[in-house]
């Protein structure tokens with residue numbers, strides 16, 4: 001047993017699983033990773049039990065005593081500020097208004113840092129790029145459109161109240177053919193999330209299959225629910241299906257519009273695209289990234305693409321997320337080591 005070394009735990013609390021990672025005192029993954037069932041809907045006490053179980057599994061895998069873990073970082077899938085969840089999202093009711101960060105810290109006897117899932121995903125991507133020391137903007141299309149910003153120091157930019165980087169609710173200059181704007185989950189209209197999320201795919205596929213052009217398309221069948229149609233769309237697009245490709249092409253370009261505005265505000269240097277699309281085949285990923293860049297080029301001034309002084313110098317790079325399923329957990333471990341190491 002190596003008892004002199006210090007370790008830090010990263011705990012990524014999702015709606016269905018809690019992913020956990022152990023980071024060493026140099027901020028590097030020890031390779032000890034684990035996943036336990038999430039019980040967020042049952043309340044924070046049930047979740048704490050799962051976190052303790054995850055911690056036990058991590059130290060067992062690493063062959064160290066639990067006392068070697070000197071701090072933890074955790075992320076929850078809801079807006080939170082200074083240890084307190086502000087809106088329950090998919091969490092159990094008792095999460096809102098309680099300082100769960102301090103409660104967990106008391107219970108496990110080590111300092112705890114807490115943030116939201118978008119920030120954790122962004123710092124996760126930063127932590128898997130140890131040679132990169134610029135800032136990093138992450139956008140992750142999924143059920144919604146999450147995001148996060150890491151500053152060059154490796155600090156997450158959280159805003160005054162933990163409410164920054166709600167990238168999904170930036171408006172984009174695009175309308176349906178009839179001039180209307182789509183409804184967004186937030187209650188507004190025309191947000192980028194309403195164009196590029198899984199919810200948007202459902203709306204889009206329903207609109208497209210009404211067009212006579214796609215009458216013979218297998219997804220035009222009434223035997224498949226709209227939810228399944230949206231899920232299947234990605235496979236169709238990967239197989240070069242014309243309708244599916246046209247839907248993702250529009251989605252990619254509109255994401256590019258939003259990135260044009262976000263890059264003009266933050267000038268991050270590196271934009272990372274996460275979410276489920278990061279796991280698609282290389283051919284489809286390359287095409288999607290091309291559509292994002294088309295949209296970006298329409299909106300962003302040329303200085304956000306190349307330096308006017310050194311034209312070969314790219315001022316904004318685009319990459320796919322590469323940290324895998326545990327990157328948010330690793331990122332939280334990375335932050336814990338930074339704060340408590």
Ligand SMILES: [Zn+2]
Nearest residue numbers: 169184186191
């Ligand atoms: Zn919105």
